[in-house]
Amino acid sequence: IKGILKPWDHVITSSMEHNSVTRPLAKLTQQGVEVTKLPGNSYGWLDPKEVAEGIKENTKLIVLSHASNVTGLIQPIEEIGKLARQKGILFMVDSAQTAGSFEIDVDNMNIDLLVFAGHKGLLGPQGTGGLYIRPDLQLDTLKEGGTGSNSESPLQPEESPERYESGTLNTPGLAGLGKGVEYILEVGLEKIREKEKKLTLELMKGIMEIPGTKIYGLGLKVERAPVVSFNIEGKEPSQLAYLLDQVYEIASRPGLHCAPDAHRILGTFPYGALRLSPSYFNTSQEIEKCLVAISELV
Numbered sequence: 001i002k003g004i005l006k007p008w009d010h011v012i013t014s015s016m017e018h019n020s021v022t023r024p025l026a027k028l029t030q031q032g033v034e035v036t037k038l039p040g041n042s043y044g045w046l047d048p049k050e051v052a053e054g055i056k057e058n059t060k061l062i063v064l065s066h067a068s069n070v071t072g073l074i075q076p077i078e079e080i081g082k083l084a085r086q087k088g089i090l091f092m093v094d095s096a097q098t099a100g101s102f103e104i105d106v107d108n109m110n111i112d113l114l115v116f117a118g119h120k121g122l123l124g125p126q127g128t129g130g131l132y133i134r135p136d137l138q139l140d141t142l143k144e145g146g147t148g149s150n151s152e153s154p155l156q157p158e159e160s161p162e163r164y165e166s167g168t169l170n171t172p173g174l175a176g177l178g179k180g181v182e183y184i185l186e187v188g189l190e191k192i193r194e195k196e197k198k199l200t201l202e203l204m205k206g207i208m209e210i211p212g213t214k215i216y217g218l219g220l221k222v223e224r225a226p227v228v229s230f231n232i233e234g235k236e237p238s239q240l241a242y243l244l245d246q247v248y249e250i251a252s253r254p255g256l257h258c259a260p261d262a263h264r265i266l267g268t269f270p271y272g273a274l275r276l277s278p279s280y281f282n283t284s285q286e287i288e289k290c291l292v293a294i295s296e297l298v
Contacts, residue, residue: 001025001063003139004090007032009060012051014075015261016044016068021094022261025063034058037261043218044068044265048079061090066104067097070262070275071217072200072227074098081110090137096120097225100184101193112137123184124177127170133160143167192280196226199278199287203228206291212298216266216273229257229273232298237274240297244274248293252276 001024005011011028013021015037025035036054040046051062062084067074077093084091092113095104100121106114111132118128133139141156145166150157157163184192204220207213212233217224232240237254244250256263256272263269278287 001061001092002028002142004061004092005033006060008034008058010034010036010056010058011061011063012036012038012054012059013063014044014046014065015039015265016070016073016075017063017065017259017261018069018094018096019258019260020096021063021065022259039265042265043071043216044073044262045218046075046080048076048083051080052083055087055089059087059089061092063092063094065094065097066102067225067227068217068259068262069097069227070229070257070259070266070273072097072224073217074102074223074225077111078109084112085110097227100180101189101196101225103189106132106134118173118177118180121184122177123180125173128173128177131164133164135160139164141166187280195280196278199282199284200224200226200228202284202287203276203278203290206287207294210291210295210298213294216268226278227275228277229275231268231273232294235297237272240274243297244290244293248289250276250290250293 005028064075081091090112093111094115096117099116112134114132118124119126143166144156147162149162215230241252241254244252253275263272
């Protein structure tokens, strides 16, 4: 983001973004960048027409999450990417919640920059991730230093990826990420997606049947990332997470999930919600155990 936007540039984003987008943009507003934050509907879904209406003469970038890390909501990335390409606007997508679970085609979706986290669906260690940059696109560097190439020049190399990779890389972490990707290719993306979808639906249906619970996001028939956020009436999310961990040995994430604007849209600010994230390695038996635990906490 900071390698693209300059003072007086305009950027379009949404109210469902992670702070990894929201905070850099907030910093850039102090330097003269204009930010339009589209609210979408009551679930945070963006209509491409709303994006089109937000475009200005100085719009340089549209940056959106492929899926919300709070609700699993999938944005219409392909339609928005087509719009951005037609208007000559760069399109950046945060795929932290979808890489490794959904097929992403940067060409067909007209994605110029794709950001991914290594430690989620790609099954790599924490501290890994990456950025795809369209081959003919060059960004300003955030740091300069040793790259192991063009050492005779005092200037940062023009070539990618060296231009953006100063310093010693996290080789052990990247090796772990590579093994995670190998496993995904071996099992197959479709097989992984189908199992995660099945477990997510089992979890959602079960929670919906428990009195006093409320799930956030669109319904069961809508495609979503394997993320389920909910609340129990009269209970604080942090209290529920503690009990799930200490009593039932179930990992969850309470609070605002580094996405406070999303919780404002959902009406859950400032306490947030409790998030559960089924994975390919979970089982239906574990989902049932989780549902029993939730019912006992109501």
